[in-house]
Amino acid sequence: MPKYKPTKANIYTGRTSDQELYLHEKILCTDISELKSNTNKTIALLGYECDEGVKLNQGRTGAVNGPDAIRKQLAKLPNHLNKKTSFYDVGNVRHGDGELKDTQALLSKKVSDLLKAGAFPIILGGGHDMAYGTYNGIKIAKDDATIGIINFDAHFDLRSDKTGSNSGTPFFQIAKDCQAKNLPFHYLCMGIRQDANDASLFKTAKELDVIYIQRDTFRIEFHNEINAWINAFIKNVDLVYVTIDLDGFSSAYAPGVSAPSPMGFTPDVVLESLKTITLSGKLAAVDIAEMNPTYDVDHQTARLAASLIHGIIHAH
DSSP states (O other): OOEEEOOOGGGOOOOOOSSOOBHHHHOEEOOGGGOOOOSSOEEEEEEEEOOHHHHHTTOOOOGGGHHHHHHHHHTTSBOOOOTTOEEEEEEEEEOOSSOHHHHHHHHHHHHHHHHHTTEEEEEEESOTTHHHHHHHHHHHHTTTSOEEEEEEOSSOOOOOOTTOOOTTOHHHHHHHHHHHTTOOOEEEEEEEOGGGSOHHHHHHHHHTTOEEEETTTOSGGGHHHHHHHHHHHHTTOSEEEEEEEGGGBOTTTOOSBSSOOTTOBOHHHHHHHHHHHHHTTOEEEEEEEOBOGGGOSTTHHHHHHHHHHHHHHHHO
């Protein structure tokens, strides 16, 4: 069975000051049940310690240790948050010996709890199967809202779950749930590669009316056009859920992932896109998937993930 456990505060270390100049001095470790609804902004980190979905998808394991690897690098970064903004680490959902769906369900429950408490959740992974849990957590908490998914990824992750769920099935599962409830499926993929998806996945994407920007167009020199696509997509939804798969980046920037490739995208175009999404005021939750410290080089991938989070929280 999956478990929920708190984060040990001693994971957050770095330079010290008496003015909360660094994030490790700002972040407080607590249990989700201790969060209270308030009018001030609250940011909450939640770990997804699970790479069972990666294993089932025939990827290289190690992402179970991703959350703590990101935390260690985030701790060292400077703090520019407003003093009234609360920043919590609310622990981890950890996969046990049971089925993946149980871990996803527990993640959904915790994300929902955070949203109901008025917090902005950032989930650290962990395999991309976390997306099914994050999305359902938003859906539980914001049942009347139309949710748009923006996925920064080389892969559609639209594989059939006929033989069970894994890290390659989450958005197919979401689409199937939407169809069963007669709800629209709003899905935008940024950075899709033809050499990372077979013909059947492109066919599925077409059948589900998925909007996608391929890697050769997802470049910083086209940021005005990309921002126009993002704004057009956001216009049709109430809330936006952003999911960032680190294996979408070129391995020059992110070697520590489950499925690396030198042909991925660059951080600058993702940061530019995130600014546009955040400015919409509709961003409900973010997760970062496939952080695999087993294969990281000089903590480069963890540093990238930490910098992405740093940008998001200060813009949000």
